Amino acid sequence: MKIGELARKTGLTPSTIRFYEEQGLLSPVSRTAAGYREYSNYAMERLHVIQVSKRLGFSLDVIRGMFGANGQCLKTEILERTETRLREVEEQQETLASQQRELLALRAILLDESISRPFCAEPAVN
Amino acid sequence: MKIGELARKTGLTPSTIRFYEEQGLLSPVSRTAAGYREYSNYAMERLHVIQVSKRLGFSLDVIRGMFGANGQCLKTEILERTETRLREVEEQQETLASQQRELLALRAILLDESISRPFCAEPAVN
DNA sequence: AATAAGTTTCAAGCTAACTTGAGAGTCAAG
């Protein structure tokens, strides 16, 4: 199949697929006589793996590191990256929880009519 | 005080402070005869407000919208942005929770020795 | 003076993950 069909099947755009190839996420693919890219179903599966990985929060750099030169997944690499990503997720969860706490406090202050200017000290005339 | 001192007191760099001014987060400040920026304590407090706002996850664009033309905080604006940010935080928490679930599942699969290639379908020879 | 440290402006660079555009070639249908 050509790039347009692959794009439709994966929900990506042709330019994204070319971009992934350029970034080394897709192994260079065979071409027709006219120079058109010709994809197998394996390419489609590879793109699905990439899409799932992105949903898990892996960067393209990290995803690239999960594949060997031959195109195989590297199990121990993936395990490592997964552990790393899990720690990142926990960090971000803590950040969000803290932001949420402070935002709720801020909202409470703003809703308290008796306080006029909560944290804004600059006078009208500077 | 000049920009270097203000930078030290706030933990920012001079270029960041100039950048904030350029972005309209700091009202243009008075200058010495030589053209050096001369800051009051109000500028410092404004920078602290900006730093806190950033910690809460507000973008510079949003932070700019929280100040009126005169440099005052706009209470109702802030309340609105706070509610919006709270919803964003919840969304991101859901995203992270879902990623965490899937990452844990992935790790479990990877640690299960009986499965050799969990989601990698491309053969060695393409 | 001379030197160092601080300041000025303006333009350009950085990261991530793409998108957009230009200009050209290809392919199928009518």
Next chain:
DNA sequence: CTTGACTCTCAAGTTAGCTTGAAACTTATT
């Protein structure tokens, strides 16, 4: 044989929030 839909490559643009660099000026110290 021409129109329209695809495809190609390569370069440059996008967003956010800064940083870095160049070239020039000021201020303080020696």
